[in-house]
Amino acid sequence: MYEVDATCRYLQHIDYFKRESSPQSRCRYNYKLCEVTPNSVYHTLHRLNRATRNKPSPKEGAPQQRASMAEEVILLDTWVSPFGMRARIALAEKGIKHEHREEDLGNKSDTLLKMNPIHKTIPVLIHNGKPVCESNNIVQYLDEVWHDKSPLLPSDPYLKAQARFWADFVDRKVFDAGRKVWVTKGEEQKSLMEEFIGHLKTLEAELGDEPYFGGEKMGYVDVTMVPIYSWFHAYEVSGNFSFESHCPKLVAWAERCMQHHSVSKALPDPEKVYQYVLQLRKRLGIE
Incomplete structure (x- = not known):
């Protein structure tokens, strides 16, 4: 079992060296599986640990990941709609930058008809090209995606x-x-x-x-x-x-x-x- 686990870790580190190390350092190692032994795995892993101990590992929910999630947020809405107001309040409470598009319900835009083909109503939240319809559904979606900013629903x-x-x-x-x-x-x-x-x-x-x-x-x-x-x-x-x-x-x-x-x-x-x-x-x- 030790040999299998160590070999798997060894092969994962091989992939790392293929991507991260220089050609000169890569040529020092022979990556054929048949040549892997527990002793060679141990010494190789020891060297790899020393080489990579200072390399930071990405953390879940890191700012750079969250930034990509929030690249494009658009709200299709109309000023008098109390349902649209819900989405506006939630967006503002969470400080989410977005584009607001006022809809003329007497002449609905192609975007609205495309993003909400079932009900053809506002509000519609478009997050990175994907539509979320119905006001309470939108508020819950915003609360789940941006859960670390002014949570609206209790955790219990x-x-x-x-x-x-x-x-x-x-x-x-x-x-x-x-x-x-x-x-x-x-x-x-x-x-x-x-x-x-x-x-x-x-x-x-x-x-x-x-x-x-x-x-x-x-x-x-x-x-x-x-x-x-x-x-x-x-x-x-x-x-x-x-x-x-x-x-x-x-x-x-x-x-x-x-x-x-x-x-x-x-x-x-x-x-x-x-x-x-x-x-x-x-x-x-x-x-």
Whole structure:
């Protein structure tokens, strides 16, 4: 067994000398396997160890490797999309340099149609030519690839599962109910608004007395939820009510998140969002 192991190591070092040593030093050795003996292996390895002991070995996750991973990051997005805002916040939180491409959803680019041929929607993250679609999927991808920079998901499996559960609740309940509010009016809108507020109160109860859903620092659920804050003004004007009177803790949480540059930079002016919603309502014949 010793002879086999030593011979394997010997042949690996042979490959090293073929690549790294000079022709003069290589010619001193005969590399035929039949000539390998335990004694020759021992002395050869001893010489090789002395020659290579100062040669640094590459470390996993070294900066030069990470640099190649982050050579090209592109985000296909549109300013008003709360889903695109999630990706923008995550990119900013992690300090990832990227190119932002604003999409006209009425005239989608060839790049968008090529990178997301199934849904043809934004946001799409393109990392070194490979697309990642759907906002929460993008945030999780960024958190896994750049895990050493401002982690968003907890490392504990149970807490991670809980964070994903509440992020899914935001998508399935909060955003879906909110969308129905601004495309309706009258009694129907009033009923939907109560449902919407109910979901927000559920989130407020989950937040409790913590500063963020992620605990002491902003995390995955916060990034998932906070983009809707830029739409609050549009909901309040359309539904003639006040979020602060119904969900004061949630409003305070959103304002706390807005103190992060990553959030304040990603979220558009609420009045601008309202004007956008107003135009949509007129186009749908609601106003």
